[in-house]
Amino acid sequence: MKIKFWGVRGSIPTPGKNFAKFGGNTSCVELHINKKVIIFDMGSGIVNLGDYLLKNNIKNFDILLSHFHYDHTCGLPFFQPAFNKDFQFTIRSGIEKTRGNTFEVLNKQISSPSFPITINAFSAKIKFCDFKIGKDFNIDKVRVKTISLNHPDGAVGYRVEYKKKSVCYITDHEHELKKKNKRLLDFLKNSEVLIYDSTYDDKHFKNYIGWGHSTWQEATRLAKECNIKKLFIFHHNPENDDKNMSHIESACKKIDNNFIVAKEGMFINI
Numbered sequence: 001m002k003i004k005f006w007g008v009r010g011s012i013p014t015p016g017k018n019f020a021k022f023g024g025n026t027s028c029v030e031l032h033i034n035k036k037v038i039i040f041d042m043g044s045g046i047v048n049l050g051d052y053l054l055k056n057n058i059k060n061f062d063i064l065l066s067h068f069h070y071d072h073t074c075g076l077p078f079f080q081p082a083f084n085k086d087f088q089f090t091i092r093s094g095i096e097k098t099r100g101n102t103f104e105v106l107n108k109q110i111s112s113p114s115f116p117i118t119i120n121a122f123s124a125k126i127k128f129c130d131f132k133i134g135k136d137f138n139i140d141k142v143r144v145k146t147i148s149l150n151h152p153d154g155a156v157g158y159r160v161e162y163k164k165k166s167v168c169y170i171t172d173h174e175h176e177l178k179k180k181n182k183r184l185l186d187f188l189k190n191s192e193v194l195i196y197d198s199t200y201d202d203k204h205f206k207n208y209i210g211w212g213h214s215t216w217q218e219a220t221r222l223a224k225e226c227n228i229k230k231l232f233i234f235h236h237n238p239e240n241d242d243k244n245m246s247h248i249e250s251a252c253k254k255i256d257n258n259f260i261v262a263k264e265g266m267f268i269n270i
Helices: 046-055 102-109 182-188 216-225 242-255
Strands: 002-007 028-033 036-040 060-064 088-094 125-131 137-139 142-149 155-162 165-170 193-197 230-234 259-261 267-269
Touching (some): 028 046, 155 182
Parallel strands (some): 088 125, 165 193, 193 230
Antiparallel strands (some): 002 028, 142 155
16 A cells, blocks of 8 residues: 555645645545555645656546545546546545535536536546445455545545555544544544544634534544554645644654654655
């Protein structure tokens, strides 16, 4: 298993020199498993990932969506493999009663007057797939487990397993104060990697209850309780520049050297 972070920011891209160290693109994480490529989310980070896939002639892959808020889908219209007839990939999302299926939602997002092209302009062979949240499925020999998260309009967390190793991707999730989420704890237990929504901090969290995000301190608590090998602080607050993020990084290292603040471009072997 190999992981590369192409976008680590939450809510909105943050360009500029004050965000260069940790990165300003929104959520997109690439996971390589035995020559199989799985991509978490299609934030602005997927644009650079698309260029990499073209350059390296990687024509088949699967995209797993956490949800459809724009910071997690805004990169799709600029994803060059979608316009290449030689590429074939799948975009998957969990079924929610409050909205349409995967194709219907993306088709509405990429349409006039919001955008000058539509999904019909894509020439790649794209499958839009829906799954029942909480029910496992396979991508070749890779097992994918799913869990519903606490976020406005709903979101999905993933646990990807292969040969007794696992990676958990839990973003856009709000924890409850002074209450353990046993369902989530069981889902995360003993995973090699946890990538977790750490938008806020404990001090200011009460100001944002209902917004659907968690804190970096909650990430460390979950990682300890679930025996996580490596924790990656993720989905950084767009207000947190490199100086703020460096303070969080220092605080995490004091707790455990395996608690890491994700940076755009970071590459990890598992």
